[in-house]
Amino acid sequence: MKKFLIAILFNYYYPKFRHHYNQYKESQLAEYCSKDYNRYLKMCSKVHTNFLVEGKNGDRLVLPSKVVPSRYQLHLSPDVVKFVFDGQVDIDLRVVEETNVIVIHCLDIDIKHAEVAGQVASNIAFDTHDEVAIITFPAALAKGSTPTLKITYSGILNDKLKGFYRSKYVVNGEDRYIGTTQFEATDARRAFPCFDEPSLKAVFDIKITVPNHLTALSNMRDTETKDNSNGTKTVSFGQTPVMSTYLVAFVVGELSYVEGVTKGGVRTRIYQVIGKADTGDFALDVAIRALDFFCEYFQIPFPMDKCDHIAIPDFSFGAMENWGLITYRETILLTSPATALRTKKTIASVIGHELAHQWFGNLVTMEWWSQLWLNEGFATFMGDLVTNHLFPEWGVWLDFANMYRNGALGLDAMENSHPIEVPVYSSSQINEIFDAISYNKGACVIMMLASRYGENFRLGLTHYLNKFSYQNTNTEDLWDSIAHIAKSNVKEFIDSYTKYSGYPVITFRPTSTPGQFELSQKQFRFAPKEGAVDPLWNCYIKVQTDNGEHELVLSEKSTVVTIPNFNANGWMKPNFGQAGYYRIAYDESIIKSLLPQIQSMKLPAVDRLGLLSDSVSLSKAGQLPITAFLDLAAASTAETEFTIWSYIIDSLTRLSQIVERCPFNSELNNFLVKLLTPVSKKLGFDPIQGEAPGNVLLREKVNTRLGVLGQADIVAESRKRFEQLKSGQSIPSDVRSVVFATVIANGGENEYNQLVEFYKASKDNSERQAVLQVIGQSSVESLVAKALDFSLSTDVRSQDTFIVWLSVNHKLRDHSWKYFVQNFDDIYKKFQESGLFHRMISATMTATLTPEKLKVVEQFFEQHSIPIAERSIKQDLESIYDNNRWLAAIESQVNQWLQSHK
Secondary structure, eight states, X not given: OHHHHHHHHHHHHHHHHHHHHTTOOSSOHHHHSOHHHHHHHHHHHHTOOOOSEEOTTSSOEEOOTTEEEEEEEEEEEEXXXXXXXXXXEEEEEEESSXXXXXXXXXXSEEEEEEEETTEEOSEEXXXXXXXXXXXXXXXXXOTTOOOEEEEEEEXXXXXXXXXXXXXXXXXXXXXXXXXXXXXXXXXXXXXXOBOOSTXXXXXXXXXXXXXXXXXXXXXXXXXXXXXXXXXXXXXXXOOOOSBOGGGOOEEEEOEEEEEEEOTTOOEEEEEEETTOSXXXXXXXXXXXXXXXXXXXXXXXXXXXSEEEEEEESSOSSSEEOOTTEEEXXXXXXXXXXXXXXXXXXXXXXXXXXXXXXXXXXXXXXXSSGGGTHHHHHHHHHHHHHHHHHHOGGGOXXXXXXXXXXXXXXXXXXXXXXXXXXXXXXXXXXXXXXXXXXXXXXXXXXHHHHHHHHTHHHHHHXXXXXXXXXXXXXXXXXXXXXXXXXXXXXXXXXXXXXXXXXXXXXXXXXXXXXXTEEEEEEEEOOSSOOTTOOOOOOOEEXXXXXXXXXXXXXXXXXXXXXXXXTOOTTSOEEESTTSXXXXXXXXXXXXXXXXXXXXXXXXXXXXXXXXXXXXXXXXXXXXXXXXXXHHHHHHTTTTOOOHHHHHHHHHHHXXXXXXXXTSTTHHHHHHHHHHHHHHXXXXXXXXXXXXXXXXXXXXXXXXXXXXXXXXXXXXXXXXXXXXXXXXXXXXXXXXXXXXXXXXXXXXXXXXXXXXXXXXXXXXXXXXXXXXXXXXXXXXXXXXXXXXXXXXXXXXXXXGGGHHHHHHHSOGGGHHHHHXXXXXXXXXXXXXXXXXXXXXXHXXXXXXXXXXXXXXXXXXXXXXXXXXGGGHHHHHHHHHHHHHHHHHHHHHHHXXXXXXXXXX
16 A cells, blocks of 8 residues: 555656756755655655565664665766766666565665666656665566666765765865765765665776866776767776675866875875865875785785775765775865874874775675674774884874773763664664764774784684675674684673673772782663663783783672782782773772872873773762872873873863862862973973974873963963964964964954954865864853854855864853754754764753753753754763762862862
């Protein structure tokens, strides 16, 4: 009945839609649809056809498996002036089960004609809920036959930063556009009708017809260029390896490049649109050396003869690993003399991440999106592995512990976390799991494996990649490969970390017997629910004492262990090296024994960081007074590591925000100023040639925080440098963020306007980003309102709007919430499909500390459903609850500690 109703609706409304569709020129599909067709779309959603079927594991909805693709021949003709494209796709099929209906993914494109095996389609219907076209033919296709499905269609170069979309750049004051793609996770269907699931791999033969002056790129090298009679050319590309649709890519536009070749002969280019001051030289060096590293590490050559990296002006995420044509934000690929070291570290790490994907994700692909971590967790770990190899002086693994480990542990301590492997059905659910669990926790699980199995880990990866090349896998396949090499039960060791949400907190308590300790584990939650299931994890624990290293095993809820030759007057550090994905609840005596090791810097940096991180989280969970962290921070005056100071600064800043309404808040800020001032005086204001990279980063971090807090010396020096900048003089790139943050935080309308003008006049992406990162820091409410207006203007790319929102002064973020509510309809219309929307929402909610305001926020989201951000909104609300509870617990603790440390 549903199919019949759809057919009736389609036959009535589709001819009217086709007439109106042909009138469009520049905007999104929905804006050019007739009112009748919009009514048809609404009716379709009400009579949802359910043409998708449940997957074999019951954790997904997929296309019917009656036909499967083996080869696509795709010919596209984009018009980057009118923002439209025509397409022809011929798909070689294998018929698994006799059928006369082909269900294929299709979204925001108009199928003009479809035929298969000489039959013209008798009906084409669309299910917009499931994003499919249902193509019916007069006669059934025989089982075992291999017909070719031929589809002619057209579509729009949209402005949604997904599918086949347009991206604007400016040359000599003139707006110009390129056409580019972003298909992961489920948006190849916006560019061509396809079987848009990771396991439905095929080869692709791609042709693109463009005006003669434009460059066309795709996954493979161009093999032929044919000049046409109408001022266009048709560029043909070599056949791709067998791969998933989400990895297909093409770009058309006015492009320039720099080029090099790897040791293995792979041509490597860094592309960008013309007219940019930035260059790809740094990225080229990193890309070539990183590709060589991975070829040697995996002992598997890169399967293509070229690898292009291209900077896209408008790009939703950081980068995308399209096989052989990797796309990036401009700020994460291009550099200039104004590029800070902090940005170069990010560029190197992201390039490493995307190149790791060429093996993990592209060569071997997860079977379904529930296994996304196999792609992203590995690429995150491998990205830092290669960055550390290329730049050992950068302290990459310490950054890993802070950024990825602490980030994952923070999110994973919430009830609204999710397991690494989680069932996902719809596109919105799939997009939501591109989060800190899939990336960061996934990377931490890999870190545990690498730490435990060493060289056998690497050999296991090579075995896995060789065995499953050009195929799809699940997590168990990886465990089996490592186990095959390591001769160990990997699944038993690691499975609990992928199957369960959360992680354990391990308690160490000395017994009355010297050297004997009682170990116990329970799930760590900031606010545990009564009666909640408490999973059991297998925990391998490295313990360092003053007389050696020991390995302990905790595979039960509790056990008693003995550390040989333990010195009762010595010290011990559980989870030595911080490779274990768990928290340690330290006995007070253990913490006291470690304070001298911290003060003398004898304890390794990653373990000093681990102590600080555990103490903050245990306090938030009510398992340790916050004074333990404050004691550790106060004991860190001799600290020299940037990453550790960064954690201390960020944690004390967050703590200040939590106790913002308390009368002693200014005293807490004074403590931070007192802690940082000696560091600032030692490092000075300007970089010193030849100094350690950590000092460059530490100076920037410390002076920025002091400047925002109004420390007189930093404010005066920043104003002096700002005047130099206004007069046309340059300032060091690693000083720029200090100056910008300080003058906006301590200035008024003049400083705000001058920064905005500097942003508009600059052609350097690094400088423009530096402005966006601080423009909302003003303490003047009207200037914050101007910053939010500015973020939604045409001066700021939609991909960067959230950066401005995150910059808003915490004391005035309540204003950003009001602004969000007042402008919700316009904001939702612009960002509802953006993968960055949840970041804007989070930025507005973080100031909601009082229970009264929290209730208002909850009511708002009960009335306004935002599917693409559903999980993140729940996490933000939970975080606010946790912070309110934490405030009640620590208010008197912080006050008393501050009074005793004046």
